[in-house]
Structure formats: C-alpha cells, structure tokens
Amino acid sequence: MTILAIESSCDETSAAIIRDGEILSNFIANQTIHEQYGGVVPELASRAHMQNIVPVVNAALQKAASQAGENGNDTAAFLQSVNAIAFTQAPGLIGSLLVGAQFAKSLALALNVPLIAVHHMQAHVLANLIEDPKPVFPFLCLTVSGGHTQIVLCESPLSLKVIGETMDDAAGEAFDKSAKLLGLPYPGGPLIDKYAKEGNPKRFKFPEPQIPGLGFSFSGLKTAILYFLQENTAANPRFVEENLADICASIQHRIVSILLNKLKAAALTTGIDQLCIAGGVSANSGLRKAFTELGEQNNWKTFIPAFQYCTDNAAMIAMTAYYKYLNEEFVDLGASPTARA
Ligand code: KG4
Ligand code: ZN
Numbered sequence: 001m002t003i004l005a006i007e008s009s010c011d012e013t014s015a016a017i018i019r020d021g022e023i024l025s026n027f028i029a030n031q032t033i034h035e036q037y038g039g040v041v042p043e044l045a046s047r048a049h050m051q052n053i054v055p056v057v058n059a060a061l062q063k064a065a066s067q068a069g070e071n072g073n074d075t076a077a078f079l080q081s082v083n084a085i086a087f088t089q090a091p092g093l094i095g096s097l098l099v100g101a102q103f104a105k106s107l108a109l110a111l112n113v114p115l116i117a118v119h120h121m122q123a124h125v126l127a128n129l130i131e132d133p134k135p136v137f138p139f140l141c142l143t144v145s146g147g148h149t150q151i152v153l154c155e156s157p158l159s160l161k162v163i164g165e166t167m168d169d170a171a172g173e174a175f176d177k178s179a180k181l182l183g184l185p186y187p188g189g190p191l192i193d194k195y196a197k198e199g200n201p202k203r204f205k206f207p208e209p210q211i212p213g214l215g216f217s218f219s220g221l222k223t224a225i226l227y228f229l230q231e232n233t234a235a236n237p238r239f240v241e242e243n244l245a246d247i248c249a250s251i252q253h254r255i256v257s258i259l260l261n262k263l264k265a266a267a268l269t270t271g272i273d274q275l276c277i278a279g280g281v282s283a284n285s286g287l288r289k290a291f292t293e294l295g296e297q298n299n300w301k302t303f304i305p306a307f308q309y310c311t312d313n314a315a316m317i318a319m320t321a322y323y324k325y326l327n328e329e330f331v332d333l334g335a336s337p338t339a340r341a
Contacts, residue, residue: 001084002019002081003017003018004016004086006086006103007100008088008096008101010312012313014317017060017318025063025064025067026060026313035186043095046093046098064078083114084116084321086104086115086317088120091341097339101337121145123319124279128278129157138153138155140154141278142263144280146280148166148170150165153272154276163270164214165215170218178251181222181229189283192248197249199244200250201250203250206228206250208261214266221251255287259287273298273299273301275295275301276302280310282305
C-alpha cells in the first residue's frame with residue numbers, strides 16, 4: 001500500500017512516499033526568503049509553496065521509484081501505484097495549507113484514490129514511529145515546535161490526548177524571541193543551539209515559572225531576558241557580543257529545564273516509562289542530551305526522531321496517513337484546511 005503525503009503548513013514544502021509503513025522518500029524545500037523579515041511572511045510562504053510543490057512532489061516520486069527498484073524517471077508509472085493522497089489539514093498558515101490541500105485534492109481526483117487529512121501535531125508525535133527503535137504504547141511525547149508545546153499521552157497511533165500545554169508562547173517561540181532580543185536572525189532557535197555549545201549554562205540564572213500541573217509558560221522568561229539585556233547593555237554596550245555563548249547557553253538551559261521538569265512530572269503521575277520528543281525544538285542538542293540523561297537517571301526509555309523528522313517534513317504526515325488508511329479514515333474532496341485545530 002503506497003501513499004503520497006504533502007506537508008505545507010508553514011514555510012517548508014515537503015512531499016514523502018510511504019509504502020507498507022516504510023518511508024521511501026522525503027523531500028523538503030526550505031524557504032529562506034523569510035530571514036530578511038525576521039519571521040515567516042504568510043503571503044510569501046504561500047507563493048513559495050506554489051513554486052516548490054511540483055518539483056518537490058516530483059523529486060519524492062523519482063526517489064521513491066528508484067528506491068522501489070523501478071525507473072526513477074518514470075514518475076507517471078509510479079504515480080499509478082499510489083493508493084491514497086495525504087495532506088496536512090491543520091494547524092498552520094491558511095494560505096500555505098491551502099496550496100498543499102488543493103494539490104493533494106487535484107491528485108486524488110485525477111488518480112481516483114482516497115484522500116487523507118492529517119493533523120500536523122499528531123504527525124509530529126508519530127514521527128517517533130518512522131524508524132527503529134520505536135516506543136511501545138502507551139508512551140508520552142513532549143511536542144515542541146514553533147507554535148506548540150504539549151505533553152501528549154499516546155495510547156495508540158490514532159488515540160492521542162494532550163495532558164499538558166503552554167499557556168502563552170511555545171518553546172520554539174521562546175527560542176526565536178530570545179534570539180531576536182540578542183539581534184540574531186530568524187529562526188533563532190538553531191543559532192542559540194549553535195552558540196550555546198561554546199557557553200557556560202550556569203553563568204546567568206533565568207527564572208523558572210511556577211505553573212501548576214503540567215502547564216507551561218514562557219512569556220515571563222522572555223520578559224526576564226529583555227530586562228536582563230537592557231540592564232547589562234546599559235552598563236556595557238558590548239555585553240551581548242562579549243558574552244553571547246554564555247547568554248545562549250543559559251537561556252537554552254532554562255528552556256530545557258522548564259520542558260523536562262514537566263515531562264518528568266508527567267511520567268511520574270502517569271507511571272508511563274516510554275518517553276518521546278518531537279517537533280522542531282527536538283532538534284535542539286541541549287534538549288536531546290538532557291532528555292537522554294533524564295531517561296538514564298530514572299530508568300525510562302527515551303526516543304528521539306532522526307533530525308530530518310524533527311522539523312516540519314512530509315514523512316511524518318505519511319506515517320500518520322498510513323495508520324489512517326489502515327483505519328479507513330478518509331475525507332471527501334470538500335475537506336478544507338483550517339488555521340487552528
Ligand atoms: O516543528 P517546526 O519545524 O515548525 C512548526 O511546526 O512550528 O518548529 C520550528 C521551531 C522554530 O521555532 C525553530 O526555531 C525551532 O523549531 N528549532 C530549534 C532548533 N531547530 C529548530 N530550536 C532550538 N534549537 C534548535 N536546534
Ligand atoms: Zn511543525
């Protein structure tokens with residue numbers, strides 16, 4: 001059984017092919033145009049998706065055909081073997097989602113195959129099922145992206161329950177907004193990660209919010225960093241450039257501790273010992289290291305998707321679509337994307 005999946009929720013255009021639960025190809029076109037604006041510009045993202053979608057789908061088909069031992073140039077023949085088309089339905093930028101959805105519907109119509117609508121956050125979680133070793137159900141997943149921060153209790157591929165969530169900013173936003181305050185370009189998360197590698201994470205102390213239960217909050221941290229930088233640059237205008245590595249390491253250390261303290265609490269309250277991370281922020285090297293250590297200290301099993309399956313990609317959409325196909329969860333051609341879930 002073969003599914004072609006498309007992801008276009010934000011600023012990455014991606015297409016992937018899954019056959020009998022195995023990913024055959026996964027292509028991602030990044031949009032660099034947004035860097036100069038300090039954030040994703042929705043209208044530019046939609047236009048870039050329009051330009052990227054045909055070449056990206058074509059590349060995914062070619063690679064999958066050669067992976068399957070067929071002629072990679074004969075994409076038309078490979079397309080005939082596709083049993084369903086999947087797309088990201090929500091959440092995301094509506095103009096971006098529409099490009100992927102319309103393309104997916106047109107293909108489903110032309111090939112006369114069913115259409116599968118996938119929730120982007122569910123797909124981030126199921127990225128953990130793409131490669132071995134895989135977690136055993138039930139497991140907990142800390143999903144951390146540019147728009148979400150959630151602890152998800154996963155009982156089966158199609159039964160996911162959010163048991164903890166951010167009250168304000170997402171972890172990715174905390175990284176990106178902190179980076180912006182430091183004068184770093186968008187998206188700043190990967191840059192904080194890079195500079196943090198050379199820095200002392202204990203040098204500066206940022207506050208940890210006291211939020212009850214499994215909730216998160218990052219807006220206080222952002223304000224604390226703003227005041228910290230204002231105070232220190234007033235005394236020394238070169239403060240940021242002279243201390244960039246230590247500042248980045250200290251910010252990253254605090255964001256990671258906020259995330260993992262709640263994940264630890266979730267594991268203790270549920271008694272679940274299989275833990276996963278997912279979403280763009282799970283590419284963060286500090287988080288990956290501390291997460292693995294948390295597992296070792298408590299005798300919990302930890303799982304992290306391969307780097308290319310952490311940030312937005314269509315392989316995770318394909319993986320989710322695979323389970324939906326088995327469960328016959330199809331949508332009709334009238335299905336519309338929505339910005340919010
Ligand atoms: O999942 P994702 O690719 O897109 C959304 O669905 O939001 O996540 C993007 C977020 C951005 O905030 C980006 O800065 C962050 O993930 N990110 C990182 C790293 N790589 C990506 N944050 C910290 N360290 C990284 N290495
Ligand atoms: Zn995402």
